[in-house]
Amino acid sequence: MNAIEVNNVSYKNKRLDLKDISFEVPQGFVTGFIGANGSGKTTLVRLIMNLLTPQSGSIRLFDQFMRQDEINIKEKIGFVYSELYLNEKWTIKKAEKMIAPFYKNWNHDTFHDYLKKFDLPYKAKIKTLSTGMKMKLNIALAFSHEAELFILDEPTAGLDPIVRNEVLNIIQEELLNENKTVFISTHIISDLEKIADYLVYLKDGKIILNDYLNEILNSYKIVRGESETLDEELKSLTVYCEEARTGYTALTQEAHVFEELFGNKVMIDEPTIEELMIYLGKGTVLKSNSHESYGNDVL
Template sequence: MMNAIELNNVSYKTKRFQLDDISFNVPQGFVTGFIGANGSGKTTIIRLIMDLLQADKGSIRLFGKSMNMDEVGIKEKIGFVYSELYLNDKWTIKKAEKMIAPFYKNWNHDTFYDYLNQFDLPYKAKIKTLSTGMKMKLNIAFAFSHDAELFILDEPTAGLDPIVRNEVLDLIQKELINENKTVLLSTHIISDLEKIADYLVYLKDGDIILDNYLDEIIQNYKIVRGSNDLLDDELKDLTIFHEDNKTGFTALTKEHQVFEELFGNQVMVNNPTIEELMIYLGKGDIEGSHSSHQSQDEVASQ
């Protein structure tokens, strides 16, 4: 499988933040969900990928090349959607297109104009008159109008109402009918990923916790629920995270077969959602050697 993006042992440090030996891949032809709490470093990594920041060490390759080998050629293949629209708000959309189009040899005015119509964006409207949602739609229209192969989307649905969010997600899915198209979608709205993600990268405290196809992740991790008296200390050591409440325990584990063999239908075993994976892996011990033990009241208060 070809990778659209490869990070190998990338480190980056400021006075307040550190990424240390970050490695992960974004496979070509899939939607990769890039998740992590606010401040975990997702936007910093995206800026490193786009060569807006320089890594202290390690390598970043896009389409098999480092950015300094062919910056213009690589960036022409990327549709980049920032979390904000960085354009002069005194410009009209028409003026913005005039300024941006020359950077892309495959710029397609007809495609861009079709997106404007689809999104109800007047061509001669000034950017300062656009709402947050309209600005994000414009951002997407620019990214999707020059025949890009890789879309890097940094919180593209933040601040959008549910109807517009669904429009944006449907648009991304339509683009991926072509199997050569690749998406790296950074978001804190996990329900967006439940709908479209094929691959998952989870960044926690500057470290990569997950980097795999979603199907394989769900095969490896299971949610087990049962009566509190079933969960002794030995079984707790087989959990990555567990919590007790009045109705019983909930645990994330890679050893669900042990629970099933011991207790049969006394326990329920389910596939985790992406949101459950993020919460429980975020609070638990990834190695599974020392499970985290919190009540639901404690979890809710954090």
């Protein structure tokens, strides 16, 4: 079962053009949502949360359209914006008083546990909090009403490495219950290396990756070898290829061909998520008979 299903969604404004976007977020896993700045990640998050209306297509959460039961659906979601949209004059105590009534499963004790963990004074005014402290408050609010789905838009932005690691550990702990699902949009790719099970990659208004991370990493490999062994036929088997004096580095789904031809004269490694994003981001779309694949740019 999928916690989120986005089907052929299109949305266009002056800054971006999302075209027939389709992907799913499987229940019980951490899905990383990546893409360059300005690619439309935050817009898609807002479309999912019904803060914007798609111009075509549909979005389902928990197998329902948001318009069918928006109050109950949103009660199941712990949503963390990239910024904290609360009255700066409120104290944290006042923020809880205003927010708690919207959730029938609000847990005061859980909220206070997070405040202690994040060293957030209950009576502190929001305007006195640093950017990092505001993000921690945002997370504490989202994680204190027994949500089933957590939608996190840049949740570790502004946090120092120690606190960021703590937040990621908390996200992992939430998944001890197999019904919990996390959809995390972030530009800090190292965060996803630590926690992601599934990956969605948005590029130029289109989804170019949408699969379990282990399947992606098993499919794509980085090959390094001597430039003089690389001809145009081999280049055509790469997603992206770059050459330097020391040799070539290529991303490919046909690593076995290179291995069969050159054996231990080539190095074959599993890519990191960051390398996938970089090389697929540089690649160009090639049409195949059954689906869209990605090939190397002209060198």
